[in-house]
Amino acid sequence: MQKRAVKKNARHRPAWTQLALIALVLCALGAAWRFTPLADVLTAHNLASWARSIGGNRWTPVILVLAFTPGAFLMFPRPVLTLVTIVALGARLGLACSMGGILLAALATYFTGRFLKRDTVRRLAGDRFDEATRVLRGHGVVAMFAANMLPVPPFGLQGIIAGAIRLKLWEYMVGTALSLLPGALMITAFGQQIRAGFEDPSKINYWLPAVAAVGFGIFIFFGRRWAGKRA
Numbered sequence: 001m002q003k004r005a006v007k008k009n010a011r012h013r014p015a016w017t018q019l020a021l022i023a024l025v026l027c028a029l030g031a032a033w034r035f036t037p038l039a040d041v042l043t044a045h046n047l048a049s050w051a052r053s054i055g056g057n058r059w060t061p062v063i064l065v066l067a068f069t070p071g072a073f074l075m076f077p078r079p080v081l082t083l084v085t086i087v088a089l090g091a092r093l094g095l096a097c098s099m100g101g102i103l104l105a106a107l108a109t110y111f112t113g114r115f116l117k118r119d120t121v122r123r124l125a126g127d128r129f130d131e132a133t134r135v136l137r138g139h140g141v142v143a144m145f146a147a148n149m150l151p152v153p154p155f156g157l158q159g160i161i162a163g164a165i166r167l168k169l170w171e172y173m174v175g176t177a178l179s180l181l182p183g184a185l186m187i188t189a190f191g192q193q194i195r196a197g198f199e200d201p202s203k204i205n206y207w208l209p210a211v212a213a214v215g216f217g218i219f220i221f222f223g224r225r226w227a228g229k230r231a
Helices: 002-013 016-035 044-054 062-075 078-089 091-115 118-138 143-149 155-164 169-199 207-230
Strands: none
Touching: 062 078, 062 091, 062 155, 062 169, 078 091, 078 169, 091 143, 091 155, 143 155, 143 169, 155 169, 169 207
């Protein structure tokens, strides 16, 4: 009994140094996007202007697709990256590259979770790790859809948890794609009008982003009510 207790305590003893460092880095990054001069420099408008100027480079699609992966680990706002991609590449190619980047980032976080020790992921996820494990394993695609409707924990950490608990890869990817596509479509509508505004402000169609925003709002409202019952 005593040996079991010692092993149990050793297994659950936090790796304080590693966890403190990870928490410090995540908090610093989150604060940087909101409270430092980066919040003024990296605005959606500034990034959109920059994106429009680089859209003609043949390597831009590749760079933007790859940018979603470090963005997921660094907690950079994913909708901003999607907006930049749409403005730089246009609606069709931009949407395709955005979804490609999102799914590539999802794969990267998933396999990170596969390689990390389960106890490490449990400490990162907190008290709800066991509950998340039970829900995700029991409901697969539906659970991933619900998790993205209620984005707690963040997108990157969701992928790490899914990998750590060995959720089926196809269920994770399908659930992620289905839940994030409507948001990408809404941002595409906004981004296309911003792109049009750079060329000729008279070409801006204000109805399209308005309808997209209303449709996305309805989707989020009912999606989160449904997800709240399934979570």
